[in-house]
Amino acid sequence: MPVMKMDETKMKEAADIIRDAGGRVVGRTRLQKMAYLLEITGLGSDFSFEYRHYGPFSEELASAVEDAQLWDLISEEERPTTWGGYYSLYTAGASVAKADVNPARKELIRTAKGANPIELELAATAAFLKAVENVPDPWEETARRKPEKAAKSLANAKVLYEKLRLVKTPKPLPAI
């Protein structure tokens, strides 16, 4: 199979995340962390993740999102932030919403969508450190790797993580 062939299933799954979030997701970081939380709770689509600068990151998901734009499954608009950076606004293309979306998936996505992206990044990072790297104290390690963000947002990230853990997912988020 030639490499140029796009993975249609992955494209649709990437678009499904945005569609299940009400058709709009603000931010690449938010989308990546949202997908990671779905993945480790058994509600994902088999996207593989590795550790990058912003915590768990899936190259597969990033490619799927890019490919999906060619077929108008997703549109991405880049906007300037007030702090001098840029963020992406993702919108799902016109597709019929699935009626049978797992309620836990919906709830997890809803919570992640409404979360502060820095707190979400820290929470997803701690989860990754526990689940993949088996770090004894993931919060301490998260603070060590992201000192500036942790100084401002680690306490809230812990609150967010507990809120996420309350969602009855097929696989519970690891206790930290």
Place this chain on the structure above:
Amino acid sequence: MLHLELESAVGKVPHGADEEEAGEIDTFVLGPKALHAAEAYLLGLYQLYATVYLHKATRGAEKLFTELLVRVVEFARNDSVGKTGLSPNQPLIRFAKKPNDLKCLLALDDSVISGALSMMAGVKDPLISDFSMRLRDRNLFKCIDIRENLNQKIGFAGSEDSKICDHCTGFAKKVIAIRNEQHQIDALAGACKEVEKRLIEWQKEESYEIPQILLDKTDRSIYNPSDESKGPLEQIMMIPSDGNGKPVDVASISQVIKAIEPFQVFRVYFDKGDHKAKKRVDQIIEEEAKRCR
């Protein structure tokens, strides 16, 4: 580079995730005297992408090699090493089986790869055999620059109300020229997207053991693309001579850097003897260009 090092300092720049700011962080910034050195560095880097890294021959070889490597790795992982023409101990096979083993990665170098090409040439699998021979003999696929072709074919005459007339004021002329330029950019982007979709669809209909065409689409801005949020940490920040000491993006104070548009590539590669593929590619380009005119 030495000049850049001498003129660099540590400054505070904002960082964050998505729309949210996380505060300021210490990073290397350039002093005001380094402006011309920064311009020279970025222009040089940009030139390298246009003339070396993204050159059509370089990319053409990379495309063939990527396809070849994917097939070899598939066979290696499916216990079909014999179909690759390589021995189980060949470094490429060891790497395919243990990609996270640093020793396996370090064992790969130019000589290992070029030596493997002759071993893979002539095996039964048509893709491995053909692509390894092409790489070994420098018999690369022919390239058509789709973006460049479309750009030339589309042109832009402008609608009646977008033509610059004799009695237009200077300001009106500028507005119309900007609008026309944007229209051409949008038309080109739309045409490229449609051509890409049609070529992919066409490939799905065909069932060759070797891909008939290989698409190459990429772009390079002056700054590295970012996986996630992007901001000052991904830019070259400089303290301007007439500012308040706060670092700013060098592109915001240099007309030269500001003017550098991303280098965009959209090409298709195919066997130069494959007249059917060439005819189909030409036809799709022509039809999509016509739609935009």
